[in-house]
Amino acid sequence: GRRSAESNATLDAGFAAVEHTLLELSRSTAIPMHQVINLFMKSRGRNASSINYWNLYSNYFKDKSQQELDQLHQDLPAGGRTPSVTVRKECYAKFKEQYPDTYQDILDMHDEISSLSGLPQTVGQRAQAFQR
Numbered sequence: 001g002r003r004s005a006e007s008n009a010t011l012d013a014g015f016a017a018v019e020h021t022l023l024e025l026s027r028s029t030a031i032p033m034h035q036v037i038n039l040f041m042k043s044r045g046r047n048a049s050s051i052n053y054w055n056l057y058s059n060y061f062k063d064k065s066q067q068e069l070d071q072l073h074q075d076l077p078a079g080g081r082t083p084s085v086t087v088r089k090e091c092y093a094k095f096k097e098q099y100p101d102t103y104q105d106i107l108d109m110h111d112e113i114s115s116l117s118g119l120p121q122t123v124g125q126r127a128q129a130f131q132r
Helices: 005-029 033-043 053-063 065-070 085-098 103-116 123-131
Strands: none
Touching: 005 033, 033 103, 053 065, 053 085, 053 103, 065 085, 085 103
């Protein structure tokens, strides 16, 4: 059924208190608020993130291809070709295995650094980044 006005007011007050606490945690730790929320959810065995970490890893892989291929004892394909999806999936599995508790944080930070690097973006790229 519908919530009463009293319940809605109580929820609003509670949400404001939670938001204030999250903002304070974010400020005091210098960790972005979305990461604080994700860390909180992970610490409680939940995941509220709709982030596609495979997509973030794909961008990470572009920047660190040889480093990631080293995990499989492989080199970049000749002629500047991109490694196959199968190889990239194997690299991703190794990456998650190597950093089981922090791989999402690593990818989040890489994504933030890439976003802040000052490279010009198209409107479509900005919209895509906003949707993440």
